[in-house]
Amino acid sequence: MIHDKRRFSVVLAALAVAFAPHLMRVPAFVAAFVCSAWGYALGMQYRGWAVPPRWLRVILALGCLGLVFAHYGRSFGRDEGVALLSLMLGLKAVESKSVRDMLALLFLAYFVVVTNVLYSQGLLMSAYMVLSVLAVTAALIHLHSARPTLAPDLRGGAVLLAQSLPLALLLFVFFPRLPGALWGVQDDRDEGVTGFSDTLEPGSVSSLSLSGEVAFRVDFFGPAPDRDSLYWRGLVLDTFDGSKWFRNLPFEAAEKIADLPTDRTEYALTVEPHGKEWLFALDLPVIAPRGTVLRSDRTLVSLRLVRSRMRYDLVSAPAAPAVEAAGSRWTALPEDGNPRARELALKWRGEGRGTRGLIAAALDLFREGGFVYSLQPGAMEGDIIDQFLFASRQGYCEHYASAMTFLLRSAGVPARVVVGYQGGEFNPMGQYLIVRQSDAHAWVEVWEDGRWLRVDPTSVVAPQRLSVGAEAVFSPQGQGEAVHEGLRALRRVGRFFQLGWDAANNSWNQWVLGFSHDRQRSLWQRLGLDPSTRAGAGKLAGLLALGLAVVLGTVFWYMLRSRRAHTDPVAVQYARFCRAMERAGLPRRPSEGPVDYAGRIGLERPELGPAAREIADAYVALRYGVRGDMDAFNRLVGEFIGRKM
Numbered sequence: 001m002i003h004d005k006r007r008f009s010v011v012l013a014a015l016a017v018a019f020a021p022h023l024m025r026v027p028a029f030v031a032a033f034v035c036s037a038w039g040y041a042l043g044m045q046y047r048g049w050a051v052p053p054r055w056l057r058v059i060l061a062l063g064c065l066g067l068v069f070a071h072y073g074r075s076f077g078r079d080e081g082v083a084l085l086s087l088m089l090g091l092k093a094v095e096s097k098s099v100r101d102m103l104a105l106l107f108l109a110y111f112v113v114v115t116n117v118l119y120s121q122g123l124l125m126s127a128y129m130v131l132s133v134l135a136v137t138a139a140l141i142h143l144h145s146a147r148p149t150l151a152p153d154l155r156g157g158a159v160l161l162a163q164s165l166p167l168a169l170l171l172f173v174f175f176p177r178l179p180g181a182l183w184g185v186q187d188d189r190d191e192g193v194t195g196f197s198d199t200l201e202p203g204s205v206s207s208l209s210l211s212g213e214v215a216f217r218v219d220f221f222g223p224a225p226d227r228d229s230l231y232w233r234g235l236v237l238d239t240f241d242g243s244k245w246f247r248n249l250p251f252e253a254a255e256k257i258a259d260l261p262t263d264r265t266e267y268a269l270t271v272e273p274h275g276k277e278w279l280f281a282l283d284l285p286v287i288a289p290r291g292t293v294l295r296s297d298r299t300l301v302s303l304r305l306v307r308s309r310m311r312y313d314l315v316s317a318p319a320a321p322a323v324e325a326a327g328s329r330w331t332a333l334p335e336d337g338n339p340r341a342r343e344l345a346l347k348w349r350g351e352g353r354g355t356r357g358l359i360a361a362a363l364d365l366f367r368e369g370g371f372v373y374s375l376q377p378g379a380m381e382g383d384i385i386d387q388f389l390f391a392s393r394q395g396y397c398e399h400y401a402s403a404m405t406f407l408l409r410s411a412g413v414p415a416r417v418v419v420g421y422q423g424g425e426f427n428p429m430g431q432y433l434i435v436r437q438s439d440a441h442a443w444v445e446v447w448e449d450g451r452w453l454r455v456d457p458t459s460v461v462a463p464q465r466l467s468v469g470a471e472a473v474f475s476p477q478g479q480g481e482a483v484h485e486g487l488r489a490l491r492r493v494g495r496f497f498q499l500g501w502d503a504a505n506n507s508w509n510q511w512v513l514g515f516s517h518d519r520q521r522s523l524w525q526r527l528g529l530d531p532s533t534r535a536g537a538g539k540l541a542g543l544l545a546l547g548l549a550v551v552l553g554t555v556f557w558y559m560l561r562s563r564r565a566h567t568d569p570v571a572v573q574y575a576r577f578c579r580a581m582e583r584a585g586l587p588r589r590p591s592e593g594p595v596d597y598a599g600r601i602g603l604e605r606p607e608l609g610p611a612a613r614e615i616a617d618a619y620v621a622l623r624y625g626v627r628g629d630m631d632a633f634n635r636l637v638g639e640f641i642g643r644k645m
Contacts, residue, residue: 005046008042009045012093015105019034033064034089044094089105141157199237199247200401200402217432217434220432222266227466232424235247240332240405242337245402269314270309311510338406355413372393388403397441400461408446415444418442423435581612586604594619599613614636
């Protein structure tokens with residue numbers, strides 16, 4: 001059994017810090033087993049419980065392995081590996097009988113800390129991982145120290161981490177990166193949630209109207225457009241089956257534009273992972289960044305599923321030319337259904353209205369027909385367009401966009417539904433725009449005079465939705481309810497800290513997590529260190545060697561300086577004893593340990609033997625044991641030297 005119970009408790013506390021983030025990730029039986037095993041290990045130390053026999057430990061190990069296979073099946077991935085590693089922490093704890101066993105536990109804890117990056121690489125988790133490494137390192141130092149308190153060992157662990165930072169920074173910037181996900185591992189269950197799907201039906205957008213989840217962030221390389229002009233294009237839906245709109249377009253890449261429009265906006269967009277191929281761009285994108293394709297309908301798609309945060313530079317121009325012609329698919333509707341809407345559209349057409357006149361008629365209907373912008377329009381079945389236009393007259397943006405497109409197509413005008421986001425919140429702390437799921441939106445595009453014209457029926461029903469956003473419109477304050485001034489101030493303070501935290505996370509995402517293979521190569525090229533050229537590769541190798549030499553030299557210099565400044569007092573006193581014996585004509589041999597040396601002194605100088613053995617025993621207790629009395633050792637050496645030999 002381990003003689004120092006306090007040190008075992010410190011090791012177990014460090015294991016708990018390392019394992020804590022996984023407590024809610026692993027299956028319940030894994031968490032229960034680990035906690036129970038640690039509880040039994042503490043009972044072994046403090047209550048004298050017996051160490052489980054070897055046969056029982058083998059059965060426990062096989063049983064844990066069987067439970068993992070029963071829970072996960074034959075697949076082996078991120079979750080399965082973490083579960084097995086967690087079970088090892090529990091199994092190893094109940095068989096720990098020596099310092100070597102505790103060392104194995106702490107080394108396992110380092111692996112457990114690293115597995116956190118497979119779940120989250122955010123700023124908060126990264127800070128917690130640093131804290132976990134500090135706790136495990138301090139426990140490792142405490143395991144080998146004779147100090148009764150943990151505070152000096154925590155400081156020692158912090159010093160070690162600080163010393164490693166220059167080397168870590170050097171490797172982060174210059175060590176070659178591989179393209180793809182971190183560690184080459186990607187789990188489908190790690191995907192985020194997109195603000196919309198590739199279909200549009202009643203409720204598909206309004207369900208996200210008050211969600212504060214971030215969809216993407218935008219950095220403008222110049223003045224940002226007005227908020228009511230911020231239409232973030234996602235998908236174009238061309239087919240209606242009577243209940244929902246969906247995409248049924250053939251894949252056609254847009255032709256490259258020879259000359260970019262002068263009235264353009266340049267920006268960088270960082271999209272959160274959503275597990276699909278679509279991307280977002282300000283109306284209308286004119287170039288396709290690397291790894292993407294610009295379709296003929298001016299939507300942007302990635303060549304691979306967006307399963308990790310992705311940053312890309314874009315150029316958009318509202319007056320970009322159309323690269324497709326309006327075909328029959330843009331007027332296609334089901335053969336029957338919604339007769340009243342069809343009748344109204346034919347009536348407008350019979351009045352001799354052109355495309356502009358039909359658009360104006362639909363907008364006037366929404367403006368003057370008693371329509372309400374609502375998140376809860378009620379269930380709609382059957383002829384949903386007729387129910388919305390002539391019965392409920394309550395709906396969200398998807399209801400208005402769907403109804404207007406149906407009316408225009410019924411009148412023979414090419415029209416389509418576009419889904420994406422509208423607006424965003426400017427963060428003054430980071431000088432970028434935050435687009436949330438609550439900004440999800442749907443609008444209409446109408447073919448006129450050889451180009452697609454954007455028409456947003458929401459602008460006539462709820463114009464404040466475009467100017468201030470859905471969250472402000474549907475919040476109690478936005479609906480006109482009285483709010484106490486103190487509560488307003490509290491909300492402003494909360495918003496300030498929320499934006500500050502988002503700015504910190506965005507900086508972490510851009511400069512640390514976003515430091516990809518491409519950005520690293522771009523940095524090398526700006527520094528003249530492009531490894532694809534012989535000269536650049538030579539400079540890069542020389543710089544790495546120089547940096548590594550500086551870092552290692554600094555560490556060695558600090559270690560030597562620290563050793564000179566903090567000479568071991570135990571070694572100093574024992575050296576005094578050895579010098580005294582050398583003056584007495586009995587020097588210590590190079591191969592002679594303290595116990596053997598004291599024995600030889602007793603044989604050759606019997607009168608000095610008892611004192612020499614006391615000094616040797618005290619030295620061994622201080623140097624190699626966990627208990628020792630430095631004051632007693634100093635006294636013994638002082639009395640020995642003071643004695644006349």
